[in-house]
Amino acid sequence: MEGNSGLSTHWKEITLLESVQGVLGWDEQVMLPPKGADWRGSQGALLARLVHERLTDPFVWESIQNAESHAVLEASRANIREMKRRVVRARRIPGRLVEELARATSRGVHIWQEARSRGDFAKFLPELQTIVRLKQEEAACAGYEQSPYDALLDEYEPGCRSSEIDSIFNKLEPALALLIREAKGRPQGLAPKGNYPEESQKKLGLEVSQAIGFDLQGGRLDTSAHPFCSGHGPGDCRITTRYDETDFTQSFYGILHETGHALYEQGLPAEHAGQAWCVASSLGMHESQSRFWENMVGRSSAFWDWCWPLAHRVLGPSLAAKEILVPMINRIGPSFIRVESDETCYNLHILLRYRLEKAMIEGTLVPKDLPGAWNEAFEKAFGLKVTSDREGCLQDVHWSTGGIGYFPTYTLGNLIAAQLREAMDRDLGGMSQMVSRGEFAPILGWLREKVHHRGRLATALEITRTATGGPLESDALLRHLTKIGHGEF
């Protein structure tokens, strides 16, 4: 960092503490014995306080202001911008509110779990009311220009405003609805059932993950209830999946998805670790990397040209022929549950959630009316009647954790992935041929250069524009989904 080694050291300490939080979080989901949960909560709360103390230390604020006028290099300016963004926010949110949110969401997750298992929205309602109220307060403290929702979105998608999302999503929605209507008239493949021992699934997943570039010297694969990817500083990025022995595609696409996230983390320039710009540019960009490998690569016919012989060797004769398998894994059909959704319907799931959570934060929808609003919007989008909130507005963990503003990043990820894919096709001259030969290095190399190595030097939308030559829009994703709808995998 130019000019201020004290600030640089201080920021590295924040990064180290956050990476320790990352290890504890991974451990909690993968390793922690149940009785250790309370103490782990206390460890996490302490670390959160230590990070907050360092972000709000007057020395940091003064140092950033002093450094601002001297920052000339791109990385220095990005560092200042990112530190300022975080410090300004941390200084604006009172410690009292941070603690109230921590308590409300810790309680919220537990009660949500119970409420979901019983489909009992009334049980969760008081928690949701508290969480929405506190998030509104957080938005008011953090400040915003147009919508209070923007103040929350900025945590996950720095620099992005809901007006930008609205204009893209509004164009996307009718086109998606049309694709889904069209798909209804066509026969769809069945889920690929069979008998696939967990060990074989893991072996296949690891081979494919490494083939596309995951470095096991700096990472690992484990099992958890909900698949995730967790980077804890250079040389330590871990992915998880879960196994269904009747359906290998669950673990397989879980691993491909998380590998996409991991490749981004492993592609951040380790030599700059601890600098504020040396992190992924946004959640949307992160999701673009996972969706790129999972969907743009992993569900393509070209990919299965390469992968089928390998999968057949590892999984054995119950693997369907490629001609049957590929349509199966690209089938389109509405379902109640987001995480079980196909690529096309998925985005409608997100649109629905985005609009409802935005309305709750803006105060035009009160939490009490959420189930009704959900069910009405769901039937309009998918033509299906929700009969239990378990399969409706209680299905996702996000709101109980206070993660309001997170949902739209999923669809941003899909949009960015499709757009990157088209640009890559132009630059490399035909990605599919490479994929069909298992030549993933040029593809990963392109992503490394255009996205990974750039960290947070710019916003996700700016990085997308530079990489693809145009602003983010919905055309590329719609072209991709239309092809799938027409059976061109």
Next chain:
Amino acid sequence: MEGNSGLSTHWKEITLLESVQGVLGWDEQVMLPPKGADWRGSQGALLARLVHERLTDPFVWESIQNAESHAVLEASRANIREMKRRVVRARRIPGRLVEELARATSRGVHIWQEARSRGDFAKFLPELQTIVRLKQEEAACAGYEQSPYDALLDEYEPGCRSSEIDSIFNKLEPALALLIREAKGRPQGLAPKGNYPEESQKKLGLEVSQAIGFDLQGGRLDTSAHPFCSGHGPGDCRITTRYDETDFTQSFYGILHETGHALYEQGLPAEHAGQAWCVASSLGMHESQSRFWENMVGRSSAFWDWCWPLAHRVLGPSLAAKEILVPMINRIGPSFIRVESDETCYNLHILLRYRLEKAMIEGTLVPKDLPGAWNEAFEKAFGLKVTSDREGCLQDVHWSTGGIGYFPTYTLGNLIAAQLREAMDRDLGGMSQMVSRGEFAPILGWLREKVHHRGRLATALEITRTATGGPLESDALLRHLTKIGHGEF
């Protein structure tokens, strides 16, 4: 804690940070991808600094002095005593020395690994010289009455002095030598070779570990290069072992040993977690718990009355008959390597190391002369000529980590275990019958009451005296080892 909730909160924060260090340490040995080692080192160094800052915070020292006169309850007095011990030491050791030691030992471990693999003492010598010099300096800063070695021993065995160890060890030595000479004349069983899949060994180990009381709701079993037990606060105590598929006893006794440690951690009163007294009383007492279950229980004929049918069911027909197996696992015979040693020879290994490290700290042995001194003492003790330092003074990691003062706690553990066992026999009226019926609850209950629940309310030697009615001495261990020498298992 009586009277000072600020101090209590502050100390809990130290405990929380140390438990986070514990999680990171466990993860480093069990999970961490190799490329993550550097960043993990930085995380660890930061946490060490945060702990040290809190120990040396003037507020703590003032609060302890204020609280000292008001402490009436046993727990309060123990808290003050333990906090004072740690704070006084932390204030006396300059930060510069702490850092030099961290650097020297981090470097030392790496160079030791290389030096050991090549049996090249000359390569390790400069590191050892630096480490011994810094530990002498540490002892001088920490202060002592008789030997500088006492200042180092106090870290592992609070309140214990080397003069006490000398008087016990000096009595033990000739008796052990006699037992080993006698054993030479008798035929010894062979190592129990066979074919035991790792999965079966793990299943057996877990069943036995749980049968004697290990709570898997608050713990787990994993694999690592060097077996260990690691407690990270209430409800999270983890053990590891390693597997040799030709010899199940390696993993089996590893698991029993670490289970003994884990039962101690799981027996600390969770409701007082974060208070200074609520930790194990010493490393010697910790080792007594592991040795008790591994040796006093696990190698006894009574234990195999209960365990053999279970082991046979899990391991299959290659398990030797009990009459062959039990002498095998109690065989006595000198070996060069401490960790492969039998129960009797083990203590002579420790005596040798204890005397050499004490001489180095007192300055009567210079590191350059260590191999000669080791080899001479080894031949005198075991009648074997050391031909490579790999199997001699380079075999253990301890000195390279700065762990001087640690070795004697192993034999203290054996002594305490034997003495506890005799007292338990008197109190419960025959431990062996219970063991042979798999009734471990009364045995664990006795240890819980006499040892575990007492934490650090008193020193290990005081706890032993209270539990057994007499001071620590060598007779009980010698009676136990004599029986084994005579084939009474």
